[in-house]
Amino acid sequence: MATTSYLDLNRCSRPLPPSLSSLSACPCRPSAVTLPRSRAKLGGLDFSIDGTRPVVGLGPTRGLCRPRRRLIAAVARADPDHLGDGNAKQVLGVHKGRELSLNEDAVAENQEKANQLKKRIVFGLGIGLSIGIVVLAGGWVFTTVVAAAVFVGAREYFELVRSRGITAGMTPPPRYVSRVCSVICALMPLLTLYRGQIDVSVTSAAFLVAMALHLQRGNPRFAQLSSTMFGLFYCGYLPCFWVKLRCGLAAPALNTGIGASWPILLGGQAQWTVGLVATLISFSSIIAADTYAFMGGKAFGRTPLTSVSPKKTWEGTIAGLCGCIATTVVLSKIFCWPKSLLSSIAFGILNFFGSVFGDLTESMIKRDAGVKDSGSLIPGHGGILDRVDSYIFTGALAYSFVKTFLPLYGV
Structure with missing residues (x-):
């Protein structure tokens, strides 16, 4: 699937009118950005960008503007490499932090087991030698x-x-x-x-x-x-x-x-x-x-x-x-x-x-x-x-x- 750049569409809170002759129907929509021709699906939105004319296709029951979190999640799934949103970076950082924490816990547990085994061996040898002398x-x-x-x-x-x-x-x-x-x-x-x-x-x-x-x-x-x-x-x-x-x-x-x-x-x-x-x-x-x-x-x-x-x-x-x-x-x-x-x-x-x-x-x-x-x-x-x-x-x-x-x- 081709990738597309992130368009800040979440500022629009009103659905598009039935006639979709252009994107100018929404007054708060930003001007078109010149991008290479590409096509991507984000949730229920179908983006087709050709030069300076973006065209948005809608599903049968979904509106154009989505809440911010849903749009960010859709864009992240479609193009994670080009996602520059701070919330998504924060989520990735949290996941990386959890992975590091799990790795640190595993290392600490293995080190504790190694120290416990070393202690058992040292004290076991000392006890065995002492008991041998006592038996003799x-x-x-x-x-x-x-x-x-x-x-x-x-x-x-x-x-x-x-x-x-x-x-x-x-x-x-x-x-x-x-x-x-x-x-x-x-x-x-x-x-x-x-x-x-x-x-x-x-x-x-x-x-x-x-x-x-x-x-x-x-x-x-x-x-x-x-x-x-x-x-x-x-x-x-x-x-x-x-x-x-x-x-x-x-x-x-x-x-x-x-x-x-x-x-x-x-x-x-x-x-x-x-x-x-x-x-x-x-x-x-x-x-x-x-x-x-x-x-x-x-x-x-x-x-x-x-x-x-x-x-x-x-x-x-x-x-x-x-x-x-x-x-x-x-x-x-x-x-x-x-x-x-x-x-x-x-x-x-x-x-x-x-x-x-x-x-x-x-x-x-x-x-x-x-x-x-x-x-x-x-x-x-x-x-x-x-x-x-x-x-x-x-x-x-x-x-x-x-x-x-x-x-x-x-x-």
Whole structure:
């Protein structure tokens, strides 16, 4: 379609008379402008310009003069390159400003994600190195760190129980009961190291908590009792199995080549026990499962695993399982424990399922609480429960497997 220059026709407010012999019928119309012959349609107007004689054709029901905004819009559609109106330029500027704003928001969001990922990597490496040193030290050092993590995790758990999302459907336990339970949970790993078992202590603690709930003012509720007992089990009893695994299985790992060259000042060959090797392999396989599941989900994730955690996919879960088994088998060859390949594969599968269901359990609690993270203690990672949720059930499964199903502890 040919283009035409803009004619300021909007000043005329009266329609043309029926006889259109010329444009002089409208007294406010400007004189004709000499332009090359061209033809264009603007809305309902048909312009034909030939030299100095402009001719305007009208549709059957439309008048010549239009309101200013409609004429500007029609001219903009017909000839955007020659449009010199200030309002149109302002509109274009607004559109460009919105595009720039969207681009700036996208850049800022990507930069924030990059900073978050960098922070997660830095703090993750620092935590991993520190935990490795603590596991190698064992004894009171390992048990004290576990007790501190249990105390913080128990506080986070009871804060989740008291959040709006959960309290909308239940009555939370009193705050003093929550604090006492957090202290009891922190003492459980220490009692496990001192006594070697925790069953009597857990039973006594549960009885005391039930008494405190029944003697409180007002009417005690079953939701208070159930959430408190689950807190004792989830935050206190289950983590104690890591102490039993690391410090309780003191049988020497005789076939481990690293132990033969281990410095005497750091404990010598006696430092490398079945408990130490099993704990290192379990921790490493859990980290591998999380890493491979994340990478596999990002690259191939299409099918959601469960509604509890929408970001988890079947593809990522399968990648995590393969990575967990591969890491367990490789480390079993390095440490020469367990000796059987079938036992190594079974140990890797057990660690993987313990980590997955521990993660899903904590996700279920957070979903009901209506929060994204259990806390903000670790920058880029959230709270303690967000980092140790994969380890809570795994310690009990690993200890039971080594203690019960591996003949001679797998040596």
